[in-house]
Amino acid sequence: MLHLEQKWRSQLPTQSGGLKRTKVSATGAYSSSSNPDTSLVDESGVDSPVRPQGSKNCKRKGKEKAQMSEDLSKKIYRLLKNYLSWKILRIEEERAYRAKIMVMKEKELQIQAAMKEQELQT
Numbered sequence: 795m796l797h798l799e800q801k802w803r804s805q806l807p808t809q810s811g812g813l814k815r816t817k818v819s820a821t822g823a824y825s826s827s828s829n830p831d832t833s834l835v836d837e838s839g840v841d842s843p844v845r846p847q848g849s850k851n852c853k854r855k856g857k858e859k860a861q862m863s864e865d866l867s868k869k870i871y872r873l874l875k876n877y878l879s880w881k882i883l884r885i886e887e888e889r890a891y892r893a894k895i896m897v898m899k900e901k902e903l904q905i906q907a908a909m910k911e912q913e914l915q916t
Contacts, residue, residue, distance in 0.1 A: 847855070
């Protein structure tokens with residue numbers, strides 16, 4: 795096994811705690827002796843610095859549903875309502891126009907039928 799060879803033995807932590815460092819206070823101070831200037835006493839008056847969001851948190855936030863403001867929602871509703879009422883008005887106008895055309899075609903057919911009757915009578 796590699797962990798038994800001399801090359802790897804110096805990098806492995808020892809049984810007494812070794813290289814592993816743990817946080818002792820809320821300010822982020824470590825228990826390691828490599829940072830002697832840091833006091834291990836918890837400083838309650840110091841605010842911890844604001845950390846940036848992690849990548850997983852950003853992705854999770856991006857996948858959430860977008861919140862639409864109430865004003866924008868009302869505006870979209872009003873525009874949609876206006877469009878639908880305009881569309882209904884146009885459909886009714888189209889029906890009235892087609893009805894007029896049908897009446898005119900009926901009159902034209904009646905006139906043609908009357909003319910054919912006159913031709914047959916003569």
